[in-house]
Amino acid sequence: MNLKNSFLALFLIAISACGTSKNSSSDTTSLNETLEQKNRMSISLLDQVRRLPGVTLRGGVPVFNKNNNTLVAGGNSEPLYVLDGYIVGNSFRSVNQLVQNTEVAKIEAITGPDASFYGTRGASGVIKISTIR
Known part of the structure; x- marks a missing residue:
């Protein structure tokens, strides 16, 4: 048993x-x-953006890897930053002041025809940042 x-x-x-x-x-x-x-x-916001495919740092700010022959309207090679659906502008420093790295939920890199939705301001690409707010 x-x-x-x-x-x-x-x-x-x-x-x-x-x-x-x-x-x-x-x-x-x-x-x-x-x-x-x-x-x-x-991880800082700069490093999170830098890790996106096709993004590199130039002069301490993120830019998309593109042909050097590509001309950008206004001479600004920084991408357009969109934070939670609102256009912030073409300055990483501006968006970096608005968002803490702990609040970032998702970051997307948009280039080419998809970036044309944002007009000439998105000619250098668009970085969309969504937060957990």
Whole structure:
């Protein structure tokens, strides 16, 4: 009788161990979200923008990698910044004063025909920043 109880206990442990593996994917997802949030809090806005595909720093401000032959209206090579749907302008320093890196939820880089929605101001590309406000 004691051997049957031991076998039953081992069987129940094995089944319960299999059942918890399904929850590990949601635990991994929440862990990834937590790590992403902590990283976002420790990374400056400049570094977050610089990490976007096609963006590099020139003179300490982010610009899109483009042909040097490309002429931009007004001579400004900085992208247009849009913060939570509102156009801030073509100055990283302006947008950097308005938003804290801990409030950033998403940053998008828009170039080419998609940036034409913003007219000539978006000729050097657009960086859309969404915050958690």
